[in-house]
Amino acid sequence: MYVCLCKGISDRRLHQAVAEGARSFEELQAATGVATCCRSCEPFARGVLHEALDSAGAAPQAA
Numbered sequence: 309m310y311v312c313l314c315k316g317i318s319d320r321r322l323h324q325a326v327a328e329g330a331r332s333f334e335e336l337q338a339a340t341g342v343a344t345c346c347r348s349c350e351p352f353a354r355g356v357l358h359e360a361l362d363s364a365g366a367a368p369q370a371a
């Protein structure tokens with residue numbers, strides 16, 4: 309499922325970025341480019357980040 313239409317990024321890509329080490333929203337943006345255009349996907353992308361961190365057993369970094 310696409311999360312970010314501007315950049316063509318799926319929830320799977322976000323989960324992959326977390327698996328590769330992204331631990332904050334900023335790191336997720338740097339790794340994937342998500343929410344760097346119109347940013348309308350940001351709230352949902354943040355939700356996917358937290359879900360991915362939970363399933364990875366990683367604590368989110370304070371932003």
Ligand code: FES
Pocket residue numbers: 311312313314315342343344345346347348349350
């Ligand atoms: S939909 Fe993600 S930046 Fe526009």
